[in-house]
Every structure is written in structure tokens, then in C-alpha cells.
Amino acid sequence: MSMTVSLAAVSEEKKVRQSNWDDKETIALATSVKENQSRLFGSGGGCGLESQKRRGWREAAAAVRAVAGKDRGGYESTRKKWRDVAYRAKKYRTHRIGKSVTGGGNQPNFIPVLEAVLDALPDAVTGGVVPPGDCETVPENTKTYSK
Numbered sequence: 001m002s003m004t005v006s007l008a009a010v011s012e013e014k015k016v017r018q019s020n021w022d023d024k025e026t027i028a029l030a031t032s033v034k035e036n037q038s039r040l041f042g043s044g045g046g047c048g049l050e051s052q053k054r055r056g057w058r059e060a061a062a063a064v065r066a067v068a069g070k071d072r073g074g075y076e077s078t079r080k081k082w083r084d085v086a087y088r089a090k091k092y093r094t095h096r097i098g099k100s101v102t103g104g105g106n107q108p109n110f111i112p113v114l115e116a117v118l119d120a121l122p123d124a125v126t127g128g129v130v131p132p133g134d135c136e137t138v139p140e141n142t143k144t145y146s147k
Helices: 007-012 023-035 037-041 049-068 075-102 112-120
Strands: none
Touching (some): 023 075, 023 112
């Protein structure tokens, strides 16, 4: 006996898009990352390092959940949000420094959320020089992503 599923039944189960993160949630994430920076981004190959990273990202997700009052997903979505917002913050910093060096044009607007993210990033990362081994490893595999 074979079961068939109609496409109509599958299409009725639409995914609901999560709302955008607000500033309070992003600042809570940046604060949690700054407090757990060595555990989240540290290297060294010690026993249980990857499980410590998972635990650290779960704690960051819990901190965001406490502020948001709703679930924002597991540690994977929290890590993805951090990578995205860190990328935006580094672009913001580059633009801000470029304007002050050349002296041309208006200064970019001060964005407190991105400033909080920049504060949570190590100086070497915001300066553009990442020392060897000072990057995030992904627990599921051995791919490496810069902070």
C-alpha cells in the first residue's frame, strides 16, 4: 500500500516568517557575545571545545529570548544572526573611517546597535588583521569563518 501526498496539502502548510530583530535583541546578543568571546571564538583544540561553543551560543540565544519574550530559534540561527550583524558592523566601521580620513562628505550617522556589535568584536577583527587561529570554527564540520 503506498501513500500519496497531494501538493495542495503540502502548500497549505506555509512557513511563517519570523519578525525582524529589534535593537534590544541585537544589543543583548552583542552583550552575550562580548561576555563569552573566548569560549565562542577561541581555539586551541581542547577537549570539548566544540560543545563549549554550542553551549555558549545556546546561552546567547537564551539571553536574546529573555529580552525578546519569544523564541528566535536555536543556536544555529543565533550564530547566523551574529555573523550577519558583525558583517554589517564592519562595513559600517569601514565607511565611517573612510569618511573621516578623506574629509569629504558628511559623517555617517551614528548607529548605536552597530557600535555595540563593534564593541563586542576583538580589535584585531575590526582592524582588519585576524591573527592565525583567531576565528570561529563551525561545530558541525571543520569549516572556518572569520569573525
